[in-house]
Amino acid sequence: MTDSAETDTNPPEPKKLKVTEEKEEEKEKVTEEEKVETAKMEQTPDNEWPDAWIMPDGECENQKAENRKDPNEPVDAAAMRKIGINYWKMDADAYAYPALAVPWDPKDAVDPALKQLRDERGYSYADIITIHPEKLPGYDEKVKSFFEEHIHDAEEIRYILSGSGFFDVRNEADQWVRIHVKKGDLMTLPEGIYHRFTVDEKDIIHAMRLFIGQPIWTPFNRPQEDHPSRKKYVTEFVEEKKE
Numbered sequence: 100m101t102d103s104a105e106t107d108t109n110p111p112e113p114k115k116l117k118v119t120e121e122k123e124e125e126k127e128k129v130t131e132e133e134k135v136e137t138a139k140m141e142q143t144p145d146n147e148w149p150d151a152w153i154m155p156d157g158e159c160e161n162q163k164a165e166n167r168k169d170p171n172e173p174v175d176a177a178a179m180r181k182i183g184i185n186y187w188k189m190d191a192d193a194y195a196y197p198a199l200a201v202p203w204d205p206k207d208a209v210d211p212a213l214k215q216l217r218d219e220r221g222y223s224y225a226d227i228i229t230i231h232p233e234k235l236p237g238y239d240e241k242v243k244s245f246f247e248e249h250i251h252d253a254e255e256i257r258y259i260l261s262g263s264g265f266f267d268v269r270n271e272a273d274q275w276v277r278i279h280v281k282k283g284d285l286m287t288l289p290e291g292i293y294h295r296f297t298v299d300e301k302d303i304i305h306a307m308r309l310f311i312g313q314p315i316w317t318p319f320n321r322p323q324e325d326h327p328s329r330k331k332y333v334t335e336f337v338e339e340k341k342e
């Protein structure tokens with residue numbers, strides 16, 4: 100028997116085997132860690148999405164009131180997702196934010212969940228707004244203009260730090276869906292969706308507004324059927340989702 104044959108048939112030394120096993124374990128551990136790092140931040144389970152309902156047809160007398168139908172017609176998370184809404188419940192109690200900061204660099208985010216969303220979705224700008232008669236110059240005109248039906252040529256991202264308000268979005272049947280946002284709600288509206296915003300009767304909301312790149316706040320008031328962002332929205336969420 101040659102030396103090499105002897106080596107081939109000999110069982111591997113226990114020490115070496117242990118080293119190999121440890122390496123394998125290490126490899127598995129790294130892969131698991133990598134998986135955690137690359138896992139996308141899951142949206143919040145359906146039963147924790149904000150309360151939403153169909154509004155009655157026609158103008159509303161008081162935009163800050165709930166404006167529900169009688170009987171109420173609730174809108175669930177699946178229906179909101181279908182028209183392009185994304186939603187994450189955040190921990191707004193654990194971190195403090197100023198009442199007003201323009202701009203606020205999302206690189207300064209200390210909340211790991213906010214950091215993850217920022218990195219995954221490319222948010223590179225943020226500011227903080229407080230809508231309240233004593234905190235927002237030109238409050239009355241601003242509240243009126245937020246409530247004009249409009250679209251944007253970019254995603255709208257709002258993280259509610261405190262207070263509450265209503266985002267109204269048009270569904271595929273062109274009805275108003277009223278979404279009651281509150282502290283901890285981080286919601287995105289897709290580019291091109293018809294929408295509007297109002298504070299509720301508590302008259303105060305404190306929110307972070309995030310943006311990919313330089314912010315463009317320009318609202319394009321309805322009708323905007325020929326606007327490229329509207330066309331994109333209709334193709335993606337109205338025509339494709341028709342059953």
Ligand code: KMT
Nearest residue numbers: 228245257264296304306
């Ligand atoms: C805006 O563009 O400033 C708004 O959407 C106002 C509402 S922020 C909760």
